[in-house]
Amino acid sequence: MFHIASKILFFLAQPSNLAVFLLAAGFILYRFRPSAARCSIAGGFGWIMLAGFLPLGNALILPLEQRFEKYQPALPEGAMTGVIVLGGFEDGWVTSGRGGLAVNEAAERLTETVRIALLRPMTKIVFTGGVGDLFGGAEAGTAIRQYFVDAGISPERVIIENASRDTYENAVLTRRMLNLVQQDRWLLVTSAYHMPRAVGAFRQVGFNVIPFTVDFRTHDAGDLLRPPGSVAAGLQRADLAVKEWIGLIAYRIAGRSSALFPAP
Numbered sequence: 466m467f468h469i470a471s472k473i474l475f476f477l478a479q480p481s482n483l484a485v486f487l488l489a490a491g492f493i494l495y496r497f498r499p500s501a502a503r504c505s506i507a508g509g510f511g512w513i514m515l516a517g518f519l520p521l522g523n524a525l526i527l528p529l530e531q532r533f534e535k536y537q538p539a540l541p542e543g544a545m546t547g548v549i550v551l552g553g554f555e556d557g558w559v560t561s562g563r564g565g566l567a568v569n570e571a572a573e574r575l576t577e578t579v580r581i582a583l584l585r586p587m588t589k590i591v592f593t594g595g596v597g598d599l600f601g602g603a604e605a606g607t608a609i610r611q612y613f614v615d616a617g618i619s620p621e622r623v624i625i626e627n628a629s630r631d632t633y634e635n636a637v638l639t640r641r642m643l644n645l646v647q648q649d650r651w652l653l654v655t656s657a658y659h660m661p662r663a664v665g666a667f668r669q670v671g672f673n674v675i676p677f678t679v680d681f682r683t684h685d686a687g688d689l690l691r692p693p694g695s696v697a698a699g700l701q702r703a704d705l706a707v708k709e710w711i712g713l714i715a716y717r718i719a720g721r722s723s724a725l726f727p728a729p
Contacts, residue, residue: 469599480700522701523688537677548651549653549654549672550574552595555608560608573680591624591626606626636670640671650675653672657680661713662709664723665713665721665723
């Protein structure tokens with residue numbers, strides 16, 4: 466129920482969608498309530514201007530990305546039980562229709578996991594991710610397993626969890642598949658902006674995770690002054706960051722995270 470409600474609510478509250486709703490409401494109301502209509506149009510147009518032309522998205526995403534590491538970290542010293550890589554880099558729908566493994570801009574989650582797996586040949590490799598969409602979609606667990614094997618990773622090392630629909634379910638269902646012991650050390654691989662929420666969820670269910678941030682979307686703090694390359698890019702980045710901030714608050718309220726803003 467939480468997953469379905471969160472998808473519906475964020476669709477309505479997603480800033481770019483909300484801006485369109487405000488513009489539409491303004492035009493509809495203009496004949497009947499011109500004052501309210503002007504406020505609605507100003508709100509929608511104002512967000513498009515702020516997020517589309519100014520580096521607002523960078524300002525929102527930068528604290529998320531730098532919460533754990535400002536740079537991609539080196540592999541930790543000492544023994545690791547395994548690597549857990551969160552889904553979101555795969556396009557299951559395209560994969561199911563075209564074959565192979567279709568990936569998106571978060572593909573660094575996959576490429577870094579393969580690199581780590583080859584450097585640490587004794588570790589387990591766990592992929593967790595199913596279908597988060599409310600309508601349609603397809604999981605890509607089989608294709609991801611085959612990709613790992615084709616890259617030279619022994620099939621016995623690969624564990625696939627493909628039923629989870631969100632970050633908290635990633636943690637819960639992965640724990641059900643593994644026999645955790647106190648001394649386990651799991652390397653958690655996900656995008657830098659997503660790491661705070663992921664760490665909070667995995668800690669909440671009892672994992673001892675070592676964050677390994679990848680897929681940075683910003684260069685450094687200088688991006689606070691760097692405008693987006695296009696209006697669409699600016700709106701998309703702002704939507705992404707707002708989703709994570711809302712997710713952090715919602716997860717803490719719902720008892721799905723160990724902290725409001727998890728830290729190292």
